[in-house]
Amino acid sequence: WLEEAAESGNPVAQNDLGMALLTGALAKEPDAEAAAKLLTKAARQGHAPAQSNLAVCHADGRGLPRSLRAALYWWTEAAIQGLPDAEQNLKRLKEEHPSWASWPPFA
Numbered sequence: 001w002l003e004e005a006a007e008s009g010n011p012v013a014q015n016d017l018g019m020a021l022l023t024g025a026l027a028k029e030p031d032a033e034a035a036a037k038l039l040t041k042a043a044r045q046g047h048a049p050a051q052s053n054l055a056v057c058h059a060d061g062r063g064l065p066r067s068l069r070a071a072l073y074w075w076t077e078a079a080i081q082g083l084p085d086a087e088q089n090l091k092r093l094k095e096e097h098p099s100w101a102s103w104p105p106f107a
Contacts, residue, residue, distance in 0.1 A: 006038060014042035015050035022053075022062065036063030043074060051078035052086040059093070068097060073106035 002020070005013035018038035024030035036057050042050030055074035058067045072093060078086030094100050 009041075009045075011042035011045040011047035011050060014038045014045075015047055015053060018042065018050065019053060022057070032057070032063030034063075043077070046077075046081075048078040048081040048083040048086065051075070051081075052083055052089065055086065055089065059089075067106070068093065068100075069103050069106040072100060072103065 002013050002017050006017040015038070018035040020026045021028065021031045021038065022035035036054065039050050039054040039057060043054045051074045055071040055078065057063050058074065059071035060066065072090070075086045075090040075093065079090050
């Protein structure tokens with residue numbers, strides 16, 4: 001049912017399935033690229049956990065090219081919604097990369 005719900009555009013299902021694909025749960029081999037695609041769909045719908053999970057993928061280069069600018073963008077989006085993990089990761093990123101404010105915007 002999870003795959004069906006994700007395919008129908010449910011952002012919670014897209015996030016959950018994306019994370020299952022990323023970690024190799026559901027007795028499947030990990031598929032970081034497919035996971036990143038699902039997380040992107042859910043993040044673009046404003047689902048804060050997916051935004052934070054997608055930021056981690058960008059920060060680590062899992063399933064897509066590493067981009068700290070993209071991670072900054074998605075953690076900011078999730079933090080605006082009050083997601084504690086995103087707030088902590090955003091704070092850490094800014095502390096580790098003091099030049100973050102001069103980075104060009106991520107589109």
